Amino acid sequence: MANPSLLILAGDGIGPEVMAEVKKIIGWFGTKRGITFDVSEDLVGGCAYDKHGTPLHDDTMAKAQEVDAVLLGAVGGPQYDNLDFSVKPERGLLRLRKEMDLYSNLRPAQCFDALADFSSLKKEVVAGLDIVIVRELTSGVYFGEPRGIFTEGNERVGINTQRYTESEIARVARSAFELARRRNNKVCSMEKANVMESGILWRQVVQEVHDREYPDVQLSHMYADAGAMQLCRWPKQFDVIVTDNLFGDLLSDAAAMLTGSLGMLPSASLGAPMANGRPKALYEPVHGSAPDIAGQGKANPIACILSFAMALRYSFDLGDEAKRVEAAVEKVLADGVRTADLMGPEGGTPVSTSQMGDAILAALDASL
């Protein structure tokens, strides 16, 4: 049988730095576990714009549609801030999500014991935390029409449209309920049904899908602003949170800080099954290109490495190997290995991006 195929799009800023560590781990699986991937690489974001004048070349888009899974680093940077909106680096990522129809974005926030002291929240609030935010990723205000900057009278007006169809809500709700069944069987749906019609529909459809297909799952609803507050107050009340594209973006960055650092949060963006039964899939850290630390070897590669672990689990049915990677990460953290973002005010000597990758490789070796 052919090896599973991976397309690596490392992108901009710290993207290539953290992806270099993932490549080492992919190599480790080939030599030490006999699990070999056919890896190809291409450009996305600002680096693609620099070469092709577009943040995602059509050939790259076509390759992404063909492979078993895409691994992405990060896109963006201040040097691209003044580009026309249509060619900004972020548009490359949004095109991948939309054209691959990756409607279900799983963003787990798990607090490793070794980092519980390091979170900006109290240890008892975050210790043992293990929640997943399921963010709708292909619709809502990110893609709704009309959109643009128009002139009305003698002033400009900026317009974006929050738009959700019933079927778009239903399919991401199903994905959240399915996930909850494999975890602690609880879903909390977040919207603003108190001020938005799209929020009213969201709440109704999630409830209908629940009552019809998942009555065994415990479902609650919360306004997204209250949800943000509850995430900081007592995050362990949640198991799976399902929410729209924009609220999911904000809530998942907030959840990142529960785990200690944005450099810790992985994600899987999943779509419908392909002909081979695997879901369309893209895996990426939740963080961005971190221009403030790019090129300095300071970036934490763990979010990107854990995103690869999610690929092992969700695309390649290698849950035990995913656990092996997660356990290796847990071990190096327990051993006190820290990149700069994981250093507390008491200080210490941080390791570099590649030293963190090497420590995780050593822990993988030790797991054999």
Ligand SMILES: NC(=O)c1ccc[n+]([C@@H]2O[C@H](COP(=O)([O-])OP(=O)(O)OC[C@H]3O[C@@H](n4cnc5c(N)ncnc54)[C@H](O)[C@@H]3O)[C@@H](O)[C@H]2O)c1
């Ligand atoms: N998926 C993506 O590609 C993605 C996600 C978010 C932001 N962005 C883009 O990235 C650029 C910068 O955005 P931003 O500064 O708002 O967000 P960011 O996530 O890049 O950085 C926010 C802060 O977190 C730190 N940080 C992020 N990842 C880290 C890591 N792995 N290790 C250590 N520290 C880390 C950064 O140094 C910075 O201080 C923008 O162009 C934005 O559009 C891209």
Ligand SMILES: CC(C)[C@H](C(=O)O)[C@@H](O)C(=O)O
């Ligand atoms: C870079 C940007 C398009 C993206 C988003 O807003 O979805 C990012 O913030 C994320 O969380 O993946």
Ligand SMILES: [Mg+2]
């Ligand atoms: Mg974001």
